[in-house]
Amino acid sequence: MLPTLFLSCACISTCVAAKLRGRQTSVSNSSTTIRPNAYGQPNTNATFDYVIVGGGTAGLAIAARLTQNTSLSVAVVEAGGYYEETVGNISTIPAYAAFNVGTDPNDTNPIDWSFVTEPQPVSKVHTPIYRQMVSFHGRVQMVVEYIIHVERPWEVLRPGICKFMFEQELEQPPTIGTMQKWADEVDDESYTWQNFLPFLAKSVDYSPPDFPYQNSTNSQDDSPFNRPPQGPLHVSFGRYEDPFGTWVQRAFQAVGQAAINGFQSGKLIGSAYIPFTKDPISGFRSSSYSSFLLNAFASGKDPSITLYNNTLARRILFQPGTNIANGVLVSSSTPGDPNRTYTLQARREVIVSAGAFQSPQLLMLSGIGPRATLERHNISPIIKDLPGVGQNMQDQVFFGTSYRVNVLTTSASLNNPALTVAAIAAFLNKTLGASGPLTESAIPVFGWENLPNATFSLLPPAVRAELRTAFPPDWPQLEFIPSSSVFDPSNYVASDPVDGYNYAGLATAIITPFSKGNITISSSSTTSPPIINPAWLTHPFDKALAIAAFKRQRDVWAYLTTQNITIGEEYKPGPSVQTDEQIWDFIKKNLGTVWHAAATCKMGRPGDEMAVVDTQGRVFGTRGLRVVDASAFPFLTPGHPQAVVYALAEKVVDGMLKGR
Numbered sequence: 001m002l003p004t005l006f007l008s009c010a011c012i013s014t015c016v017a018a019k020l021r022g023r024q025t026s027v028s029n030s031s032t033t034i035r036p037n038a039y040g041q042p043n044t045n046a047t048f049d050y051v052i053v054g055g056g057t058a059g060l061a062i063a064a065r066l067t068q069n070t071s072l073s074v075a076v077v078e079a080g081g082y083y084e085e086t087v088g089n090i091s092t093i094p095a096y097a098a099f100n101v102g103t104d105p106n107d108t109n110p111i112d113w114s115f116v117t118e119p120q121p122v123s124k125v126h127t128p129i130y131r132q133m134v135s136f137h138g139r140v141q142m143v144v145e146y147i148i149h150v151e152r153p154w155e156v157l158r159p160g161i162c163k164f165m166f167e168q169e170l171e172q173p174p175t176i177g178t179m180q181k182w183a184d185e186v187d188d189e190s191y192t193w194q195n196f197l198p199f200l201a202k203s204v205d206y207s208p209p210d211f212p213y214q215n216s217t218n219s220q221d222d223s224p225f226n227r228p229p230q231g232p233l234h235v236s237f238g239r240y241e242d243p244f245g246t247w248v249q250r251a252f253q254a255v256g257q258a259a260i261n262g263f264q265s266g267k268l269i270g271s272a273y274i275p276f277t278k279d280p281i282s283g284f285r286s287s288s289y290s291s292f293l294l295n296a297f298a299s300g301k302d303p304s305i306t307l308y309n310n311t312l313a314r315r316i317l318f319q320p321g322t323n324i325a326n327g328v329l330v331s332s333s334t335p336g337d338p339n340r341t342y343t344l345q346a347r348r349e350v351i352v353s354a355g356a357f358q359s360p361q362l363l364m365l366s367g368i369g370p371r372a373t374l375e376r377h378n379i380s381p382i383i384k385d386l387p388g389v390g391q392n393m394q395d396q397v398f399f400g401t402s403y404r405v406n407v408l409t410t411s412a413s414l415n416n417p418a419l420t421v422a423a424i425a426a427f428l429n430k431t432l433g434a435s436g437p438l439t440e441s442a443i444p445v446f447g448w449e450n451l452p453n454a455t456f457s458l459l460p461p462a463v464r465a466e467l468r469t470a471f472p473p474d475w476p477q478l479e480f481i482p483s484s485s486v487f488d489p490s491n492y493v494a495s496d497p498v499d500g501y502n503y504a505g506l507a508t509a510i511i512t513p514f515s516k517g518n519i520t521i522s523s524s525s526t527t528s529p530p531i532i533n534p535a536w537l538t539h540p541f542d543k544a545l546a547i548a549a550f551k552r553q554r555d556v557w558a559y560l561t562t563q564n565i566t567i568g569e570e571y572k573p574g575p576s577v578q579t580d581e582q583i584w585d586f587i588k589k590n591l592g593t594v595w596h597a598a599a600t601c602k603m604g605r606p607g608d609e610m611a612v613v614d615t616q617g618r619v620f621g622t623r624g625l626r627v628v629d630a631s632a633f634p635f636l637t638p639g640h641p642q643a644v645v646y647a648l649a650e651k652v653v654d655g656m657l658k659g660r
Contacts, residue, residue: 045345046344048306050351053077054353055289069657076305076306104490176474177474178474180193186615187605200647220261233286237280242445242484248482258270269449276440277642312333315329316368328343369387369390370385373521377524383622386620388602390521392518392602392635395593395594398593463544475638481506484505487506598635598641599635602633
């Protein structure tokens with residue numbers, strides 16, 4: 001979040017950096033250590049009950065839950081290592097979530113896949129990068145983990161997890177109507193809100209707000225999480241009252257986004273404080289690694305989990321002449337022999353949790369996908385012709401406006417080193433626990449809305465009709481996200497002019513996208529990146545909604561101006577941008593993704609030719625093979641998908657342990 005804070009606070013990384021890069025290495029966190037013998041032997045064939053591809057949000061949750069049954073053995077294959085090895089405390093301190101997640105290819109880091117999307121017809125961003133992290137902790141698709149999850153396009157795609165960058169931490173489940181739509185589309189009532197809620201809560205160790213707010217109100221309905229036993233994933237609130245956030249809360253309410261008691265109860269429309277996946281005492285972020293995996297090894301436990309880090313899944317293996325998955329061909333980044341392959345056999349099942357880009361890629365490379373694609377790349381044998389693999393990609397994009405403001409923001413610490421020192425001291429306070437701006441990965445007040453009638457009526461009739469029929473009434477059209485700096489998706493930490501003023505931004509995300517993209521393969525090898533085409537805002541309905549969203553941002557700023565919070569005229573894009581075409585041109589040049597790519601191996605009913613998996617994540621036309629991650633959603637849900645990925649993993653593994 002703050003470059004100066006990062007440089008000054010580099011000494012407080014939660015894990016000691018592992019020195020043996022490129023090898024199987026053990027990492028400790030607090031008092032818990034993953035023993036050296038928990039790591040698989042590279043280049044040596046081995047057999048397990050389950051082989052999981054992807055050490056991210058779903059993969060580590062499934063591994064931990066399966067091995068609660070001590071008779072089961074699980075291998076986890078992860079292409080990366082550990083965040084802390086390479087980027088230190090950037091991966092653990094919430095405020096650093098905005099580092100290295102911009103659309104600019106130069107805004108990069110060593111633990112990102114650096115996937116570059118195909119040129120986007122409506123985007124005037126140079127070459128967008130979709131961030132997705134490679135490492136244990138949660139696969140940022142960027143799926144952002146706000147219990148958000150963490151991927152992003154016309155940007156460099158980097159492997160990893162879902163809230164801005166490292167499993168960026170937002171806990172915002174979808175709505176009651178959304179889950180009814182899910183249940184209806186897949187013909188399975190176990191996905192209704194009431195039936196899915198226990199799995200949303202199962203992962204979570206919830207701490208209610210305990211900070212003495214002076215100028216704002218943080219009212220939360222805790223009941224969804226009051227379901228013992230609690231899970232290992234910490235969900236708590238930042239211990240800092242962001243000055244701009246207190247005014248944004250009032251502004252959201254003034255423009256019609258009524259205050260509600262949080263976003264955990266199946267409701268999103270309104271405004272409220274948001275919780276993060278972070279430890280309430282230490283302030284460090286809570287990820288699938290620090291929660292599920294380390295908890296499995298805690299207190300003298302000896303789970304039968306074997307980790308293969310720095311190991312790439314090359315292909316899913318099948319019993320000869322059948323559609324029965326029985327293993328994974330892999331290669332480890334061992335010094336002197338990086339391309340040698342070996343086999344991890346699965347007695348029971350192979351589970352793919354490689355994210356919305358690489359799960360469909362791995363299926364196609366293994367002979368499952370659109371026949372024409374498989375034949376074009378000479379992939380044989382073709383296990384199953386599934387046209388929907390890699391299709392149906394949905395993502396949410398955002399764009400924002402900025403002002404100089406009369407309250408302290410991130411700009412203040414850039415202009416005043418004493419504030420940096422104070423922020424570090426607050427975070428490191430061992431007596432009272434971590435507090436201050438470093439405990440929050442975003443200004444923690446969000447707003448969600450359907451356009452008010454006066455604005456909605458200005459949309460073209462076809463857009464109004466489709467928005468009414470395609471989405472449940474409680475599914476918001478827009479999400480409003482304030483920022484404590486100039487909003488610039490190309491580089492979130494280098495956008496402040498550092499000219500003595502405080503700057504703030506307001507971004508809006510399109511939550512009802514009609515545009516759909518796709519993923520395909522560029523060769524017959526997983527060493528070649530997938531071809532990613534998000535197709536952002538290519539549907540004309542999305543253009544109309546984006547322009548309306550931009551105007552709604554200005555409604556919020558207008559209220560803030562009446563309260564003397566803004567200074568001078570609009571800083572970005574400036575008052576000269578007025579017509580719809582001028583607004584559209586600005587949006588195209590300043591577009592970013594919220595890293596929520598999903599539905600590329602979509603769940604559906606038998607007989608749906610575009611469906612890839614059934615309601616238990618089982619791949620149609622195969623046996624012993626599942627896909628469990630955001631790619632398996634039937635559609636991209638509102639809210640932030642990290643919560644849904646954890647819940648889907650909990651639901652599927654619960655069924656597996658019950659023989660489904």
